[in-house]
Each structure stands twice: as C-alpha cells, then as structure tokens.
Amino acid sequence: MDCARVKELLVRFVDGECRPDEALGVEEHLGYCASCAGERLELERLDGALRETFRARAAEVGWDLFWPALRERLDQEAEEAQGLFDSWRRLLQLQRLAWAVPGAVLLVVGLFVFGWFFVGGENGAGVSNLTRVESIDSHGSDVAVFRISKDRTTVIWLFEETETDDESGVEPSRNDIP
Amino acid sequence: MSVKGIEGLVEPSDAELVRRSQRGDRGAFRELVARYYQKIFRLALGMLNDREEALDATQETFLRAYKSIKGFRGSAGVYTWLYRIAANLALDRQRRESHNPVELRDSVELESEAAGQSAPDPAEGFHNRRLGERIVEAIAGLTPEHRAVVVLRAVEGLSYKEIARVVGCSEGTVMSRLYYARKKLQKELARFL
Numbered sequence: 001m002d003c004a005r006v007k008e009l010l011v012r013f014v015d016g017e018c019r020p021d022e023a024l025g026v027e028e029h030l031g032y033c034a035s036c037a038g039e040r041l042e043l044e045r046l047d048g049a050l051r052e053t054f055r056a057r058a059a060e061v062g063w064d065l066f067w068p069a070l071r072e073r074l075d076q077e078a079e080e081a082q083g084l085f086d087s088w089r090r091l092l093q094l095q096r097l098a099w100a101v102p103g104a105v106l107l108v109v110g111l112f113v114f115g116w117f118f119v120g121g122e123n124g125a126g127v128s129n130l131t132r133v134e135s136i137d138s139h140g141s142d143v144a145v146f147r148i149s150k151d152r153t154t155v156i157w158l159f160e161e162t163e164t165d166d167e168s169g170v171e172p173s174r175n176d177i178p
Numbered sequence: 179m180s181v182k183g184i185e186g187l188v189e190p191s192d193a194e195l196v197r198r199s200q201r202g203d204r205g206a207f208r209e210l211v212a213r214y215y216q217k218i219f220r221l222a223l224g225m226l227n228d229r230e231e232a233l234d235a236t237q238e239t240f241l242r243a244y245k246s247i248k249g250f251r252g253s254a255g256v257y258t259w260l261y262r263i264a265a266n267l268a269l270d271r272q273r274r275e276s277h278n279p280v281e282l283r284d285s286v287e288l289e290s291e292a293a294g295q296s297a298p299d300p301a302e303g304f305h306n307r308r309l310g311e312r313i314v315e316a317i318a319g320l321t322p323e324h325r326a327v328v329v330l331r332a333v334e335g336l337s338y339k340e341i342a343r344v345v346g347c348s349e350g351t352v353m354s355r356l357y358y359a360r361k362k363l364q365k366e367l368a369r370f371l
Contacts, residue, residue, distance in 0.1 A: 045371045046367065049370075
C-alpha cells in the first residue's frame, strides 16, 4: 500500500472503521513509513486533546448544579400542564348552564330538521303522497288520489263490477231473486 | 437486562429505566439524566461553544426527552435518542443565532482555568492551557455540522453509523465531514500537536 492510499484511509483507520484487509495494509505501511506514522500520531493527539479539553470543560458542571435546575424546570412543566388541564375543567364547569341553552336550541332544531326531511314535512322525503278518499261518482266506492306534486294529481278510480243490467238504479226486489 | 454495578448491586439497564420513566417514575428518569447529562453537555458545548447556552440546551434536551419518553420505542439506544435531540436543538439555536456570533472569550477563560487546575506541572499546564484555548478557537471556526461529528467521534467515541443516525445523514457524509474537520483542526493546531 502506498502513502497516498494510506493517507486516504488514515482517518478511518484511527477511528477503527476500516475493513480488516485495509487495516492490515495500513498497519503494515505504518511499520516502515515514518511520515505516515507521524500523521497517525498527530491525528491521535488531536483526538486526545479534543477529548481532554471537552471533558475538562464539562466537568465544571457537576450533578449538584445540573439536577436541581433541571428538576425545577420539570416541576414547572408539570405545573403548567396541570394548570392547563384545570383551567379547561373549570371553564367547562362554569359554563355548564350557559352551554345548556344553545344545546337545547340545537336539539330542537335538530329534531325539527330530522322530522322535516325524514318523517314527513311538506314534500319531505318521508311524505306519503298517496291517499284514499270516498268518491261520490262511484257510489260510495273509494278512489285513490296520488299527488305527484303541487300541480299534478293522479286519481285512480277503484270500482267493482257489481252493477246490474237495470239502468234504472232501482234495486231488485227480494221476489226477483230465484 | 441489567448491569452489574461496582458494589455488586444490580443497576437497571437503560431500557428498564425508560420503561419505568414511561410509567411516570421520576426517580428512574433522574437516573437516566445522571448517566447521560455530561455526554449531552459535552456535545452541546462542542456545538454551541458557550457554557451557559450549552447548559440550557442540555436541560432543554432532557425536558424534551421527559415530555416525549412515552413515545420512545427503543429502536435506537437511549443515548442515540438523547444525542439526536441535543444535536437538533443545538443546530436550531445555531441557525437562529447565526447572525449573533458566540463570544469566545468567556469560554476560553473558563477552559484556561480548568486546564490550569488539572495540571500540576507549570510548563505542562501552560502548554495545556494554550492548547485548550486554541482548540476552542479552532472548533469555533467549524460549521455546527462539522463540530457535531468531531465531538461525537473524537470526544464521545461513537461509530460512523451511530453518528449518521444522530445527525440524520449518511455514513459517507459523516466520513467526509470528519475528514474535512480534522484536516482543518490539524492545520489550525499544527504548532501545538
């Protein structure tokens, strides 16, 4: 493996992210190349310095400083959440009677609309437009009146074949019956 | 699954702590915070380069985690989930305040003090202090996306795959960002390494 290839792989090698065959090649090269070995050392020193610097800086913030402040924020958060819940509950309790009036109005309107459209308001879906009336012309027999719309009505005459040949309209006497 | 503690006590696993937290156990959540707050703070510090801002972002991360823990299904590790929340938060803050650059002096001074306290040898202490200052300055010269991958890899030791999951990009992008960021840092810090 040449220096150019090793320099390319060196960062991954130091991070332990090379494939085993690549790591072997780099390791072998570092054994005899002082320049690449120096670069590896520099990378490792850089990581070490970064690690030490940040660990020292972070160590300034101890548990005794960190946790009480966080606990306070957690408590505050919990209180806010509880406060929001309580305020909603209070709002609903206070307004219960006030809600009853529009609620009742809505119920009445709802029932009216339901009745109008589904049970039988004028021209509603549930209107029965077929009725039966007694007809004068058919001697007391019924006629069916089918009202299609306001302007259109169909009358269906219902009659039985009970009329005699006698057109006088006089009912035959009991003596005429055989 | 549980983890054996130093004193032989069985410590609950992350998954167990998450389950208990989901049932509203504040103590379990406190344990999760104790395990990860330093890691999250380091990432926030690396990305925001301001102690107070990073502290606030770390608290915000756990606050968000607490609020959404019921929805956490555990497909990724807890730390990946927390890192992800923190990285997104830090990126959002950076974008919001991009026209309001971070004042480095406070961070540098704090770092100098910390480095100075931990070094018994004056010469070594001076070198570390200078290196710390230069690192803070060099990191500040990177974009937030580059800072995130450098901190997650070099400081937290995450794999490329884990970093990709945290920052929401491909492994190839992680690799190229790391390559670029390290080259830049090497160049900036050449005299100190």
